Structures are given as C-alpha cells and as structure tokens.
Amino acid sequence: MRAITQHAFGAPDVLEVADVAKPAPLPSEVLVRVHAASINRVDTYVRSGALPLLGEPPFILGWDISGVVEEVVPGVTRFDIGDEVFGMPFFPRAGSAFAEYVAVPSRQLARKPANLSHVEAASIPLAGLTARQSLIDTAHITEGDRVLIHAGAGGVGHFAIQIAKAAGAHVITTAGAAKHDFVKSLGADEVIDYHTTDCTGHLRDLDVVLDTVGGYGDAAIATLKPGGRFITIVERTDLDLAHRVTAAGRRFAGVTVEPDYAGLERLAALAADGALRPHIQQTFPLEEAAKAHELVESGRTVGKIVLTMSN
Amino acid sequence: MRAITQHAFGAPDVLEVADVAKPAPLPSEVLVRVHAASINRVDTYVRSGALPLLGEPPFILGWDISGVVEEVVPGVTRFDIGDEVFGMPFFPRAGSAFAEYVAVPSRQLARKPANLSHVEAASIPLAGLTARQSLIDTAHITEGDRVLIHAGAGGVGHFAIQIAKAAGAHVITTAGAAKHDFVKSLGADEVIDYHTTDCTGHLRDLDVVLDTVGGYGDAAIATLKPGGRFITIVERTDLDLAHRVTAAGRRFAGVTVEPDYAGLERLAALAADGALRPHIQQTFPLEEAAKAHELVESGRTVGKIVLTMSN
Numbered sequence: 335m336r337a338i339t340q341h342a343f344g345a346p347d348v349l350e351v352a353d354v355a356k357p358a359p360l361p362s363e364v365l366v367r368v369h370a371a372s373i374n375r376v377d378t379y380v381r382s383g384a385l386p387l388l389g390e391p392p393f394i395l396g397w398d399i400s401g402v403v404e405e406v407v408p409g410v411t412r413f414d415i416g417d418e419v420f421g422m423p424f425f426p427r428a429g430s431a432f433a434e435y436v437a438v439p440s441r442q443l444a445r446k447p448a449n450l451s452h453v454e455a456a457s458i459p460l461a462g463l464t465a466r467q468s469l470i471d472t473a474h475i476t477e478g479d480r481v482l483i484h485a486g487a488g489g490v491g492h493f494a495i496q497i498a499k500a501a502g503a504h505v506i507t508t509a510g511a512a513k514h515d516f517v518k519s520l521g522a523d524e525v526i527d528y529h530t531t532d533c534t535g536h537l538r539d540l541d542v543v544l545d546t547v548g549g550y551g552d553a554a555i556a557t558l559k560p561g562g563r564f565i566t567i568v569e570r571t572d573l574d575l576a577h578r579v580t581a582a583g584r585r586f587a588g589v590t591v592e593p594d595y596a597g598l599e600r601l602a603a604l605a606a607d608g609a610l611r612p613h614i615q616q617t618f619p620l621e622e623a624a625k626a627h628e629l630v631e632s633g634r635t636v637g638k639i640v641l642t643m644s645n
Numbered sequence: 646m647r648a649i650t651q652h653a654f655g656a657p658d659v660l661e662v663a664d665v666a667k668p669a670p671l672p673s674e675v676l677v678r679v680h681a682a683s684i685n686r687v688d689t690y691v692r693s694g695a696l697p698l699l700g701e702p703p704f705i706l707g708w709d710i711s712g713v714v715e716e717v718v719p720g721v722t723r724f725d726i727g728d729e730v731f732g733m734p735f736f737p738r739a740g741s742a743f744a745e746y747v748a749v750p751s752r753q754l755a756r757k758p759a760n761l762s763h764v765e766a767a768s769i770p771l772a773g774l775t776a777r778q779s780l781i782d783t784a785h786i787t788e789g790d791r792v793l794i795h796a797g798a799g800g801v802g803h804f805a806i807q808i809a810k811a812a813g814a815h816v817i818t819t820a821g822a823a824k825h826d827f828v829k830s831l832g833a834d835e836v837i838d839y840h841t842t843d844c845t846g847h848l849r850d851l852d853v854v855l856d857t858v859g860g861y862g863d864a865a866i867a868t869l870k871p872g873g874r875f876i877t878i879v880e881r882t883d884l885d886l887a888h889r890v891t892a893a894g895r896r897f898a899g900v901t902v903e904p905d906y907a908g909l910e911r912l913a914a915l916a917a918d919g920a921l922r923p924h925i926q927q928t929f930p931l932e933e934a935a936k937a938h939e940l941v942e943s944g945r946t947v948g949k950i951v952l953t954m955s956n
Contacts, residue, residue, distance in 0.1 A: 355727065360698065360738065361698070361737055361881075361901040362736070362737060362901045362902070362903035387671065387672070406880040407901070408882040408884075408899045409882075409899045409900055409901030410901065411778075411898050411899075411900055412782070425673070426671055426672050426673060427671065439903050439904070440902050440903060441904065441905050455714040467722075471722065471723070472722040491908055549934075556686040570672075570719040570720040571719040571720075573719075586720045587722050588720045588722075589720055589722055590672040590673045590718070590719075590720030590721065591673070592673035592750050592751060593750070593751050593752065594752050594906075595905075596906070596907040597905070
C-alpha cells in the first residue's frame, strides 16, 4: 500500500510516498481503508524531530483517520465490513494514519456520523478530543460557565467553541478580525481581536481559560475568578507557571490528548445533532503531504487541513 | 525493576525473574507501581507459543494489573500520584503486567474501588471485560433474559454470572457439583452439573448462551429461541460453526476482549456497589509465576489466580 514515510527528521520535504506492507489486524482489531487523514500540529513536531514521539525514522506519521472497515478479525463485534468509522489509533505510541490502510483496535474507533464526509470526520479525533478532554473531562464546564478560548478559529479552538456552547457555556474567544464572522458562526458570544495589546486584560470572573496557543497563563490569573481553571494544551510541563497559577488561588491543568472511544462517540453524537461542524480549510492528496505540512506550520490556518486518498 | 520474562516459548519453566529497565511513561501516560497482576488463560497460550501475540521472545507477559500511580506525566489529568488504579494495558499488542512497574495510558485505567484489595482488583480487567463485552456490548442482555453461562465458576464465568444478574437476567450456569454452592452464592438461579451427559439438552427458549469453554455451539442451537444469541470467547474463528448457528436462525458472535476504560469504570461501579465480587483462588509471589501458570493450565481453578509484588 502507499503511505507517507520519512527517513530523517527535518523540513516538510523529508516526507515521501513509499510502498509499504499493508498492516495485518490482530485479534480485537479491524482493517480500515483510509479515505481521509487529518494533520495536526503535533505531526509537524514529530516530523521535524522537535517531539520524537515515534523514535528515530523511518516511521509513518499521523493519527486522525476516517474510512471504511474492510476486514473484521473474528472476535470483534462492534463493527461489520463496510461500516464507516473514524478515530485516532495508537496516539502517541505509534503513527499510522498517512496510509491507505490502518489496523485499529475496535475500541479506538467510533462510527462516522452519516451527515459528515470522511474529510470532515477525519478532522475531528485529535483536535476534537483535545477540546473535549480539556473542557469536559478536566475543566468540568457546566451551564452558564464563562469560558475564554484562545485562538477560537484554530483546529482545537473551533471545536472547543462548539463543545463549550453545547455544554451551555458563555464563550469568549480570540481571533484575528478576518476570522470574527467565522467564530461567531460557531456560536462564540464575544470575540476579541488578539492583535490588540493585552487583548483579554479587561476580562474578569472567568470560570475557565483554555490556552491552545501558549503564553496566556499569567494573563489568565487576573481574568479567572478565584478557583477558576486555567487549562493549557501547550505549556503542560511548565511547573513554574503551574506554581504561579495555583499560588494565586486559581487551578492549573495541562492536557495531553489520548485515545478515547467513549469521548469520540460523544463528539459523533454532537456532530450528528448538528452541534459540531468541522471546518476544513483545505484538502490535499496524500502525495502532497509535504505541502500540507507547510500550510499547517504557517500557523495561518482556519479549522483543519486534511489529506485524501485516491481510493 | 524485577519482571517475569522468557527467552523461549515452552512450558511454565521458561518463565524467569529478570532485572529489566523501568518503563518510562510517554505523554498521556502514568507510571503505575504494580501491587498485583492476575493470570489469564491467554497468558499461557502466549507463553507456550500457541498464540504468539507478542511475537518471538524475549517479552514480558501479562496484562491485568492493580497498583498505585507513582508518576504522572504532565498533561494527564485523570489521576494524581498515589491514586489506586487497575486496568489491562496494551492488550493484545504488548504485555507488561508481570513487573514491578508499568507505564500506562491514563484512559486504559480506572480507579480501584476502595472496597477491593489490589489482588481483587487485578483479577477483574481481562476476565471481567470479556464477560461484560460479551453479555452487555454484544448480546445486549436485558432484564428478564434467560442466559446460560458455561463454566460459571471460572475466571470469566464467575464475573459473567454477576454481570448478568446485575442486568436483571435469569442465570443458568454449568459447574461441577463441588462448585454449586459457589456459583449460587454469585447469584446463579439454576445450576447444572456439566459432568452429566448432554447437561443442557433439556433447556429451551434461552435468549443467550455464553460459551467460555468451547464446544457448546451446536448444543446451543436447540436450546436458544429463534433469534437467540450464541456468544463464544473460544471458537471465534470457527466459520463452519457460525454458519450452522445462523442457518438455524440463531445469531453467532465470537468475542475478543479489548481495553475499554469506560467498561472498566462500569465494572468498578458494580464492585463498589457490592454487585461484583472477584473470587481469588490463590495468590503467588511474582517469583513463583511458573507455579501459578501450572495451576491455571490445570483447568481446575475457581475464580482467579493472582501474582503479588513484594513492594
């Protein structure tokens, strides 16, 4: 099968199309024919070597897939051949998504909502679960909470806005002026231009701040109410920041996403209800993975970038 | 750290105590100091080479653990240092349980119920999830269903009886005469001595038959009502049997267990309520893993066999 591999850490041009062995599903697994695979920022860090989650190259990058079950190992009862599924298999222990086939434990997959395309479904797992595990599982947001989401137009941010709204929160988000209409269309109640100096300095009494960018922890101390929760998906290991936040009487949590079929089923239900709409900025054929990586690294994306397979 | 390894497939005496590197948890993982690790029949098949899930030796066997969180990688928010947890990490892709420490994704663990010891909790994941994924997720048993569970005194069977009873089913089970009091104490409504020829031949109109032994598929056809469900955790790949069952108007499903933190949380809740009580036949210190394997292979166990760590 065709897959994207790399034989060295480096710039996007290390990514190459290769012919590799089709994976063989083990007991408890299904073989998925991948129709679409989305790209996340973490992929670019693994590719470059900044975050060597997969060890030394060669390896296959990527985690987010949507596709069709082509083979079911006897013993798996959650899916049948032909079922449309999506998921984030093996994160962070092994990549595999940028390929024509992936072998996946059945409980790392959920059914693709019928009202989403494979491209849309593939955009959800890593970014959507990051938002859900941050806001629901960690911050435990509830109806009426005042929630600030940094970079609401980004991959994680645009899911976070919709998840927070579905939970009944009052959502404030930051975005460049050109993206204000977009984040409002997702349900944001207030939008702040992050180009303005000290853009959130006037906010007070927030219940939750979700930082998807990095660098907003100290600003969050003054804007959160006492006991309020600062969640970062970036500075997870910054113990000094954690100390400053907690010393000020606010709570600190760094969040790393992980596979979560139950969470994925909740996201699928939200999408089926129309409450979670993925935004796809652009798709690229698998062969143009390097171009797609360049775009993701530009930081100028709105929503998600997705690779498609010609099968 | 100490761990049980093997350098060749073979009889229980291939198991040896070795000093191996302590695992390093990745992002999304915690390091668990293992207090107890239970043995399952599948372990003996992997050890002997009959089911080479882990490839060629050397490897560390085992999946079921209960222990204490000793290290939390920043980014994990489900657990804190000192939390008592249990789970079945990495089944079936990698072993790791028969060791002093295991690095585990946080969503492959659940909190140990306070009313269970580590030995009891370690006995639950693989056998308990097998029973739950068979009866609840696959057979979808509901209140009033008539359910036959073969070998109700075994590792999977004794959990299956309790899970079926908690779901409101009428439970019929097979067991040797010496074990009748035991399976009745778990809630079985009817007990049949499996030593009797054609022991279940008189049964009719069953909703579900769960075969934890193998060989009861054809007998199930007559005892199940039309549309009834035959679930086997043994002959998953027997397509001829599947055909005979479905040709007779009954449904067939083979079940392979897989990691399932949401299911594990349900089992923990049942145990906390007193509705799921693990039965431990015997414990062995880690160093006596070979003796423990011999006992499991004898087939004469009631409930579970558990290894304990002297830490």
